[in-house]
Amino acid sequence: MTESQKTADPCVMVIFGATGDLTKRKLFPALYNLANDGYLPENFAIVGVGRQELETTEFRDQMIQNLKEFAGENGNEERIKWFCGRTFYTGGDFDDDKKLFKDLKELLAEVCTSMSIPENFFYYMAIPPNLFANVTAKIVKNGLGKEENGHWRRFIYEKPFGHDLESAKRLNTDLLKILKERQIYRIDHYLGKETVQNLLVFRFGNSIWEPIWNRNYIDHVQVTVAEKLGVEQRGGYYDSAGALRDMIPNHIFQLVTLTAMEPPVSFEADSVRDEQAKILQAIKSFSPEDALHNAIRGQYDSGEIDGKPVPAYRSEEKVSPASATETYTALKLSIDNWRWADVPFYVRTGKRMATRHSSIVIQFKRAPFVLFRDTPVERLTTNRIEIHIQPDEGITLHFGAKVPGPIVKMGAVDMDFNYVDHFGKQLSTGYERLLFDCMIGDATLFQRADMVEASWSIVTPILDVWSAIPPRNFPNYRSGSWGPKEADDLLAADGRIWKNTEA
Numbered sequence: 001m002t003e004s005q006k007t008a009d010p011c012v013m014v015i016f017g018a019t020g021d022l023t024k025r026k027l028f029p030a031l032y033n034l035a036n037d038g039y040l041p042e043n044f045a046i047v048g049v050g051r052q053e054l055e056t057t058e059f060r061d062q063m064i065q066n067l068k069e070f071a072g073e074n075g076n077e078e079r080i081k082w083f084c085g086r087t088f089y090t091g092g093d094f095d096d097d098k099k100l101f102k103d104l105k106e107l108l109a110e111v112c113t114s115m116s117i118p119e120n121f122f123y124y125m126a127i128p129p130n131l132f133a134n135v136t137a138k139i140v141k142n143g144l145g146k147e148e149n150g151h152w153r154r155f156i157y158e159k160p161f162g163h164d165l166e167s168a169k170r171l172n173t174d175l176l177k178i179l180k181e182r183q184i185y186r187i188d189h190y191l192g193k194e195t196v197q198n199l200l201v202f203r204f205g206n207s208i209w210e211p212i213w214n215r216n217y218i219d220h221v222q223v224t225v226a227e228k229l230g231v232e233q234r235g236g237y238y239d240s241a242g243a244l245r246d247m248i249p250n251h252i253f254q255l256v257t258l259t260a261m262e263p264p265v266s267f268e269a270d271s272v273r274d275e276q277a278k279i280l281q282a283i284k285s286f287s288p289e290d291a292l293h294n295a296i297r298g299q300y301d302s303g304e305i306d307g308k309p310v311p312a313y314r315s316e317e318k319v320s321p322a323s324a325t326e327t328y329t330a331l332k333l334s335i336d337n338w339r340w341a342d343v344p345f346y347v348r349t350g351k352r353m354a355t356r357h358s359s360i361v362i363q364f365k366r367a368p369f370v371l372f373r374d375t376p377v378e379r380l381t382t383n384r385i386e387i388h389i390q391p392d393e394g395i396t397l398h399f400g401a402k403v404p405g406p407i408v409k410m411g412a413v414d415m416d417f418n419y420v421d422h423f424g425k426q427l428s429t430g431y432e433r434l435l436f437d438c439m440i441g442d443a444t445l446f447q448r449a450d451m452v453e454a455s456w457s458i459v460t461p462i463l464d465v466w467s468a469i470p471p472r473n474f475p476n477y478r479s480g481s482w483g484p485k486e487a488d489d490l491l492a493a494d495g496r497i498w499k500n501t502e503a
């Protein structure tokens, strides 16, 4: 959002899946934070749609409880009241367009009239992806999807957007038959994270990095998204998805593209997304041979997290006891373009890892040895920029310094920038910016159809090889560790090691 645009357009947010987890944990708290910061207009309403038959008053009661539990400051009374007066609900069967969608249409008309809101609607699909096309078609069929008389209609889709290349293409085709691409907002909540957005400012708002941000100076890049959590209650979904589908073509590729892309000609949505798409097209696709050597999979065994025993993945709720699903993935990616030729991007993500930590590490090449001929190689410092995404957001520059004393001895030091120290603590769920952007029609931080398809085409060959050759050594890493040994071997083969943080 720019400083000039302080409030969103008057509109109604329609949430499909309004009684679900995402709505209560993220969407309502995000709206709450936006309202607190003055970004929501007075002419704003929320219509929840769910399978449960609830009265609006019952839905408001649930919302109050949820805001008290999940919103910052535990929900301020005044603000909660503001929300209550603007929240409505209608429930029913999503397949039945005779009833539910007619009710929705009437309710929207009533809300718009009584609250003087122009008929700008945005639909948030917090529902299983297999319902996306169907629900969208019913909205459109009932005359609620077409943009006319200057009113906009936008559709936000939660991930996963497809299950593989084929299904993503099918979904794009189905949606594009009834909507315009500019009405479609494919969300990736990683783009709502401050540090992820800061990547653009860090790279392109400073002049000192760009000249060295290439193969002449950078040895390799590491992207890590490590989680301590296991699959929690999501075994049903996760066991048919796995770490690769769940994290790589979306969150991890966002981090890779923002790190690797060329400077866009402007911050307009399509300029930024064109550059991201070019990186996705330049990532070398995996042959079956590459998939065997440069894609590692792992599954967690029992172990300890924070000193407490935790079960193996195969013993989790709704997970098959013989599951071959990976909970860890590491890939070696090659970006075939002039900037990045021969600079590997190692990416990894896993559940039940030693610590919760997401970062991008830019590892620079070693300085020439000449001056330090007598220093053992392991003591020679290399430069590194670490972009910390979570839990502590910030940036560290790692470099060598002389240890004080009569002899020239080299030590390693860090220069740290921490977001909270400089800017104070922001209450944020990561969804605020994305919801606001949708309300002002800025799609920069949303995925375009071609990006989604390019991402799936990179990983689909790996999925094919993995499903043809079941893993023989699962589970292969202990909960609370840094993942399987094969992932360390992947880097060791290139003479490199993962940058792990302390637990």
Ligand code: BG6
Pocket (backbone or CB within 6 Å): 159, 227, 246
């Ligand atoms: C979701 C995945 O998209 O991202 C989850 O489905 C994962 O499996 C989550 O836990 C991670 O998000 P964050 O913001 O906690 O890093």
